[in-house]
Amino acid sequence: MSAGRTLTVVVTGGSGPSGVAVARALAGAGHTVFTVGSDRDRIAAAAAEAGSGVTALTCDLASRTEVAALHAEVIRQAGAVDGVVHLVGGWRGAKGITDQSDEDWDFLERGAITTVRNVTREFYDDLAASDTGRFAMVSATAVNSPTAATASYVAAKAAAEAWTLAVADGFRRDQSGTGSADAPVGQRSAATIFVVKALVDAGMRAKSPERKFPGFTDVEELAAAAVGLFETPAAELNGRRLPLGR
8 A cells, every 4th residue: 555655646537527526535535646648738727726736648558659659758757657547438339239349349359448458558567566546437337238239349348357456467477475474465456347337427417406426436536446456455455346426
């Protein structure tokens, strides 16, 4: 656990309300935060809204080359990485199975699966080396009950979850029995999955004041959960699906 130490955390997909909330909360907890988006103006605005201690970086997370450059830049500025909170979203739906389009699948595969693969491959060694290494992604309750209309979306989210659980297994294997007999280290890094029905923020509530958003997770709750990652023992988090918004 961080025990009050200043950690370096990267928030990927940080341009939206959830990215602002998570970056603000992590910075408020005393951590150094890099928030990442594909649009330079949007991510700069998000970082400014999140407040001091948050640095904006631009990257196409679906490009392994750009993610490698992102990793190098974070290391150049901060020297190490302790956590990655992956907030890349995206939604595509259809009426049923037969109208699930290739275009929608390509979009979802790129956003939900390729970005997770690229980010974890580039940052894995840093998170494994950290005393408090954490990787977290956001998934959906829909994975538990796929429907014909959401087939492509749920399949992509399920694949991203499977990859994240494989990262968790990597941490478990790498850190099993580490240290010495007199001073065992044990599990110190964790990969976990936040599970939500959907996210809601203050702007959505203001736009539709008559809506109750039942079962939705407020982005502030997600932000608090992200901070909590670094305050909870790795063994309690690694390979876990953590439901929010209930």
